[in-house]
Amino acid sequence: MSWMPTNDPVLGDSASCDALDLVIVPRTRDLGDGFAVRRALPHGRRQMVGPFIFFDHFGPVQYMSGKGMDVRPHPHIGLATVTYLFDGAIMHRDSEGNVQEIAPGAMNLMTAGRGIAHSERTPEAQRQSGQRMLGLQSWIALPAGSEEIAPSFQHYAAGDLPMISERDFTARVIAGSSFGIASPVAMVSPWFYTEVTAAEGARVPLDPDQEERAIYLVDGEVEIAGERYAGPRLLIFRPGDRITVNATQPTRMMFLGGDALEGPRHIWWNFVSSSKERIEQAKQDWKTGHFAPVPQEHEFIPLPE
Template sequence: MAILQLIEPEVKDLGGFTARRSLPYLNRQMVGPFIFFDHLGPSVLPPNRGIDVRPHPHINLATVTYLFNGALMHRDSLGTVQSIQPGEVNWMTAGKGIVHSERSPDYDRHNEASIHGIQTWVALPVEYEETDPSFTHYPAETLPTWEENGAVIKLIVGQTRFYTSPVKVFSPILYLDVALSANAHFTVPNGYSERAVYSVTEGLKINGELLEPYRFAILEAGYEIKVSAVAAAQCIIIGGEPVGTRYKWWNFVSSRAERIEQAKADWRDRRFASLPDETEFIPLPEVVTEANPFS
């Protein structure tokens, strides 16, 4: 048996572009430390209609943004202003609290623009939940990339084979972008107790079993898993070690329910740090059924 659980993501319209959410899911809160997994797009934004995610808060987690196409501009309460382009990584450690916005760059707004990528949230181990907030940008050329059996693999975060990503992490984690040519194959690293494969495109098989596009396959622990392609295809592989149960409310994640309540009060009463040169913000919702990175 190769696939322990197969998830069909929930599709959301986020105002001109789509997001497919695989985590959290019924009976599956996390894979390793990954607590949110969103596939953004592929979508085309018409001229003069960009993405505008107003300032909003996070605690006790890290956000990881990775794009296949398009661009976003990140701003945060530390004073960071950083664009992200395809193949690059933005890692933001919320720790004891941070506020950020994500918007289309000015240079993209007047023309038709695309957006396509993956946004994940990583729960921090308990001992690091209240660490100081930070932000680091990693250019594409700093990420290890290699070829194997017709597949081109980019190590976004973590460690595998003889490769280590420069992205600073707080617990064992794996995050790979794998592009396969027709008849190529790749063996999923087996050094992590929890692993999953997400099919960005069609044309993929897992141990010979066809995987439809936009599917999140939780893999059986301990098994050798081979991803192969019947045509040019792409997938994301994630994994890692569990960090324990987490509470979730809106954009807040923590191991302690009372910490969530504190963060709600802090945001309601405007005690979080603000962003330089931005006056907009997303008010605290009265009722939340799920967290949403884009609300």
């Protein structure tokens, strides 16, 4: 989606659990029409967790009949976007010709690489009937050597992603590996993303083998090492420690992280790059119409001034 990352300060809690490095309370932003966004990354004290460089939690919002989301075509470079829904539907269209309705539980990975444009709109059927929307949008920064790869799009329906079901929690492995099982999604660097739904009293382990790890609490509450945390929160952990997450009420959360990139990234609007000059070039390319157009679209979001 096309949301300018903000440098506004984001509230943080001091982490009293030794394994916790940082606790981020996402900053709530109203994008209009009652559409609420909670932004956890980037943060003043932490740019990335693994390659996750942007993390937005949108909704819940209820669209009435005839209304919907309309994110006009906009560009990306140097990243991959992950759109993951809990409720509602989004129609994705991009300049590579991909058209895909995004449904809850599905994995949708758009790799921008050297450049792609896309739009995100409410599908016509849901626009006519009205719909509730709740989901997450994440950006995965691409590693050095892969920032200029060819753009692409991968879609896996919810039923195509591996699931584990324990007595008191379930987990869908969206990308990478968790709980000893691997997602079929292809990636250019090691990272993982897993939805966990836990009943009250569930004890859920967080894999210690990942270099960088975090848990995003969508809703509910957990206890870790005697401390309680309620959603929405992003809990960022130090490497190596074994973590057990105890759900003190029904909880929905995302396990995420991966290998750290070789260095920081520059972010401007929808562009991510290790090079400031590359971002300046992307600005000019969008302003002068050098990105390929999105088929069936006749409007676009102008370059911010």
